[in-house]
Every structure is written in structure tokens, then in C-alpha cells.
Amino acid sequence: xxxxxxxxxxxxxxxxxxxxxxxxxxxxxxxxxxxxxxxxxxxxxxxxxxxxxxxxxxxxxxxxxxxxxxxxxxxxxxxxxxxxxxxxxxxxxxxxxxxxxxxxxxxxxxxxxxxxxxxxxxxxxxxxxxxxxxxxxxxxxxxxxxxxxxxxxxxxxxxxxxxxxxxxxxxxxxxxxxxxxxxxxxxxxxxxxxxxxxxxxxxxxxxxxxxxxxxxxxxxxxxxxxxxxxxxxxxxxxxxxxxxxxxxxxxxxxxxxxxxxxxxxxxxxxxxxxxxxxxxxxxxxxxxxxxxxxxxxxxxxxxxxxxxxxxxxxxxxxxxxxxxxxxxxxxxxxxxxxxxxxxxxxxxxxxxxxxxxxxxxxxxxxxxxxxxxxxxxxxxxxxxxxxxxxxxxxxxxxxxxxxxxxxxxxxxxxxxxxxxxxxxxxxxxxxxxxxxxxxxxxxxxxxxxxxxxxxxxx
Numbered sequence: 001x002x003x004x005x006x007x008x009x010x011x012x013x014x015x016x017x018x019x020x021x022x023x024x025x026x027x028x029x030x031x032x033x034x035x036x037x038x039x040x041x042x043x044x045x046x047x048x049x050x051x052x053x054x055x056x057x058x059x060x061x062x063x064x065x066x067x068x069x070x071x072x073x074x075x076x077x078x079x080x081x082x083x084x085x086x087x088x089x090x091x092x093x094x095x096x097x098x099x100x101x102x103x104x105x106x107x108x109x110x111x112x113x114x115x116x117x118x119x120x121x122x123x124x125x126x127x128x129x130x131x132x133x134x135x136x137x138x139x140x141x142x143x144x145x146x147x148x149x150x151x152x153x154x155x156x157x158x159x160x161x162x163x164x165x166x167x168x169x170x171x172x173x174x175x176x177x178x179x180x181x182x183x184x185x186x187x188x189x190x191x192x193x194x195x196x197x198x199x200x201x202x203x204x205x206x207x208x209x210x211x212x213x214x215x216x217x218x219x220x221x222x223x224x225x226x227x228x229x230x231x232x233x234x235x236x237x238x239x240x241x242x243x244x245x246x247x248x249x250x251x252x253x254x255x256x257x258x259x260x261x262x263x264x265x266x267x268x269x270x271x272x273x274x275x276x277x278x279x280x281x282x283x284x285x286x287x288x289x290x291x292x293x294x295x296x297x298x299x300x301x302x303x304x305x306x307x308x309x310x311x312x313x314x315x316x317x318x319x320x321x322x323x324x325x326x327x328x329x330x331x332x333x334x335x336x337x338x339x340x341x342x343x344x345x346x347x348x349x350x351x352x353x354x355x356x357x358x359x360x361x362x363x364x365x366x367x368x369x370x371x372x373x374x375x376x377x378x379x380x381x382x383x384x385x386x387x388x389x390x391x392x393x394x395x396x397x398x399x400x401x402x403x404x405x406x407x408x409x410x411x412x413x414x415x416x417x418x419x420x421x422x423x424x425x426x427x428x429x430x431x432x433x434x435x436x437x438x439x440x441x442x443x444x445x446x447x448x449x450x451x452x453x454x455x456x457x458x
Contacts (some may be wrong), residue, residue: 006421035238035252040172042254043245047168048161050246057160064146064153071146074139077131083319084124094120100315102325125320126313136303137296145293152286159279162453164244169444171244175237175439176253182234184429185227191422192220195405199415212415219419223426257436259387260443267377270450274373277451281369284362291355298351303346304336369449374447383439390432397425 038046048054088094094117098104101122107113132139196216202208242251265273275281309331316324337344404421407413447453 001325020319035250037252037254038172039254040169043168043241043251044165046247047164047245051164051168051244052246054086054157054161057157061150061153061157063149068143068146068150070421071143074142077129080128080130082124082126082128083314084126086124087119088121089117089119091115091117092411094118097122097315100124100313100327101317101323101324103323121317122315123317123319123321123324124313124315126311128263128311129309131308133306133308135305135307136300138300141293141297141300145290145297148286148290148293152290155279155283155286159283159296161447162279162451162455165443165454166448168241168244170441171237171241172253172255173437173440173444175234175241176255176257177433178230178233178237179253179428180257180433180436182227182230184426184433185230187225187429188422188426189220189427190225191401192216192223195418195422196220198405198409202409207411209413215415215419219422228457230410257433257440259384259436260439262443267374268448270377271370271373273452274369274450275366275456278369278449279451281362281365281451284358284365288358288362290441291351291358295348295351295355298344298347301337301347304334306332306334372449373446376449380439380442380446383435383442387432387435387439389436390428392429393426394432397421397428401425 018428086093086097088097091114095104095114096110097120098108196219197209199212199216203210203213238250238252241253242249245251310329312322312326312328314324314326316322401421401424404413404417408415408418442451
């Protein structure tokens with residue numbers, strides 16, 4: 001039987017510490033493996049299904065469809081049911097009630113009865129019908145405005161869709177960049193650890209001074225701190241992507257940053273494409289058409305109105321009683337607005353001001369689009385040039401580090417040169433990844449500003 005008295009006092013504590021360290025090291029692996037890996041296309045498809053921003057924008061389209069139905073209803077007849085109760089001793093009203101009920105008799109011509117009829121009660125049950133015929137063209141203009149408003153809402157939904165998908169694309173590449181930076185940080189830590197180990201070995205051999213060891217330890221602590229920050233950025237970017245898509249589950253990217261082989265057309269044709277396809281520009285053009293028709297609608301107040309009305313009513317001492325009488329009336333009504341305190345003129349001026357505002361906003365958007373297209377065009381070109389430069393810079397920095405390390409081992413180069421070469425390589429790798437990121441984002445932005453971002457996939 002084992003003698004527990006011979007067990008080392010700290011063995012259980014060391015076992016617990018070792019278990020905690022192993023658990024801590026394995027925990028990120030389990031967390032990462034639980035994340036759902038998505039390609040960019042999968043992320044964009046899920047965003048179109050789950051994005052709350054996109055869902056909200058689609059409600060504008062439903063509202064516009066309802067408004068179009070409201071406008072159509074202006075052509076339809078209006079049928080109204082009325083039930084009214086009256087109790088009066090007013091001589092004129094009492095006389096009219098008896099006539100409407102069909103209960104007036106010869107005795108009703110008595111002067112005393114006419115002047116003092118007493119309490120007279122009536123229940124009026126009626127159906128009133130109104131059929132619009134012509135009201136200055138307001139029904140037609142209202143329907144046209146609703147149709148154009150529906151077109152504007154359609155373009156607005158498309159603009160929002162492209163914006164949402166671009167946001168998801170940027171968040172996707174943000175996470176890919178964060179993971180790449182984390183990988184560079186971990187490589188830098190490995191290089192710093194190897195350098196620190198080499199310097200410590202040489203210090204033990206008496207070939208370098210203590211200050212070299214201290215500088216190596218300080219440098220190692222600094223790059224480890226960078227690795228911690230890089231890991232935090234990965235976590236933040238993963239959450240940002242998840243919320244951009246509209247998901248609640250952990251997700252990860254299945255694609256890294258690679259160079260794009262797409263080549264854009266010439267700048268002039270790109271600008272022309274943007275002005276033709278940009279949904280926000282098309283939406284403003286529709287808003288201008290709405291404003292022009294709104295001016296016509298305001299002017300229609302000066303035109304005459306003609307409508308038909310009809311009613312059927314029953315007047316009795318109680319609702320639809322047999323002691324009453326049923327009557328009808330048919331009317332054709334023509335009305336002309338002669339004066340209403342200059343309100344119509346003010347409405348026309350207001351509509352014209354809104355029309356001019358819409359026209360100027362459209363012109364401003366045109367200029368804005370041209371600037372955005374030019375900016376995106378040259379941003380992609382610059383990113384590709386930077387990528388070509390950074391690719392060779394990384395190879396040169398790696399070779400430089402190898403040479404400096406050999407020189408340091410030979411005692412020719414100081415330790416500061418070694419650390420400088422290490423930092424130069426680290427910066428070159430970062431520059432390369434940033435150029436890849438900027439090229440991918442620039443390509444996506446170029447599609448966005450030309451109105452072509454995943455067009456036809458909504």
C-alpha cells in the first residue's frame with residue numbers, strides 16, 4: 001500500500017496548477033472549434049435572411065405598397081351607413097320629421113299644433129353613396145405619386161441591401177485581417193523567444209553582456225503584449241461580424257486575405273455605370289418625380305370638382321319601424337374653389353420649393369457619386385501597387401533578419417540591430433496584410449459605389 005507520508009507536500013498543488021494551465025491553453029481551441037465557419041458568400045446569404053436593418057427597410061416597401069392601394073381607392077365609391085336619433089320640440093324640425101315619416105295629417109295644420117308641436121322623436125336609418133367623378137385630377141395624380149413612391153422605396157431597399165452586404169463584407173475581412181495580425185504577432189513572439197534564448201545562451205558563454213539579455217526580455221514582453229492585443233481584436237471582430245449578419249451563434253471566417261484578380265473597367269465607364277445603377281441616385285430621381293407631381297397636385301386645387309351622391313333613408317319612431325317612410329335622393333354636385341384665404345397659392349409655392357430642393361439634392365448626389373467612384377478607383381489601384389511592394393519587402397526583411405542574426409552570432413552586429421531587423425520584418429508583414437485588406441475592401445467599395453454590389457442577388 002502506498003505511503004501517503006512520502007508524497008511531496010507540493011505535488012497536489014503542482015498538479016492543480018498544471019491542470020489549470022492545460023485547461024487555459026485548450027479552452028480557446030474548444031471555443032474556436034465551436035464557432036461556425038462561413039465563407040464570404042455564405043455570410044452574405046445569411047445577412048440577407050437575418051439582418052434586422054434589411055428587414056426594417058423591407059417594411060418601407062410594404063408601406064409603399066399599402067399607400068398605392070390607398071391611392072387606388074380614391075377612384076372607388078364610398079358607401080356609408082348612418083343611424084341617427086332625434087328628439088325635439090322645434091316647430092320647423094318637428095314639421096319636417098312628420099313629413100319624412102309620412103305621418104303628417106290635416107290636423108297638423110292647426111296653428112297651435114304648428115307653433116307648439118310638443119316632443120317629436122325620429123330614428124333615421126340611411127345609406128349614403130358618393131362616387132368621385134372629377135376633382136381636378138387629384139385621384140390620378142395621387143395614384144401616380146404612389147406608384148413613383150413605390151419605385152423609390154424599391155430603390156431604397158436595394159440601396160440598404162447593398163450597404164448591409166458591404167458592411168458584412170468589411171466585417172468579414174476585418175476578422176480575416178485580425179486573425180492574420182494575430183498570426184503575425186505569434187510568429188513575432190516565436191522569433192523574439194528564439195532570439196532571447198540565443199542571447200541567454202551566449203551570455204552564459206560569456207560572449208555578450210547582461211544588458212543584451214535584459215533588452216531581449218524587454219522586447220519579448222513587448223511582443224507578447226502585442227499578441228494579447230491581437231487576440232482581443234480577433235474576439236471583437238468576430239462579434240462585430242456576427243451582429244452585422246444578424247446571428248446569435250459564434251462564427252468564424254473560412255477564408256483568409258488573398259489578392260483579387262479582378263480588374264475594373266476604365267474610369268469613365270465606371271462613373272457612367274454608377275450614375276445609371278446606383279439605387280440611392282435612382283431613389284432621389286424618383287423623389288424628384290414625386291415632387292414634380294406634388295406641384296401639379298397643389299395646382300389642382302384651382303380646378304372644379306364634380307361628384308355624384310345618392311342616399312336612401314328610412315324615418316320612423318323607432319329604427320326601421322313600420323310606421324315610417326323610406327325616401328331617396330340623388331345629387332350631382334359641382335363646386336369651384338373661388339377663395340380660401342390664399343392657402344392654395346401658398347401650397348403651390350411650398351410644393352415648388354420642395355421640387356427645387358429635390359432637384360438640387362439629385363445634382364449634389366451626382367457630384368458625390370463621381371467623387372466616390374474616383375476615390376474607390378484609385379484606392380484599389382494604390383492598394384495593388386502597395387501589395388506588389390510589400391511582397392518583396394517581406395522577402396527582403398526576412399533575408400535581412402537572417403544576415404543580422406548571423407552577424408550578431410559572430411559578434412559583429414550589436415543586439416540593437418537584431419531587434420531592429422526583427423521589428424522591420426514584423427512591420428513588413430503587417431504592411432503586406434494591410435495592403436491585401438485594403439485591396440479587398442477597395443474592390444468591395446468599388447462595387448458598392450457603382451451600384452453593382454451583389455446586384456440581382458436580393
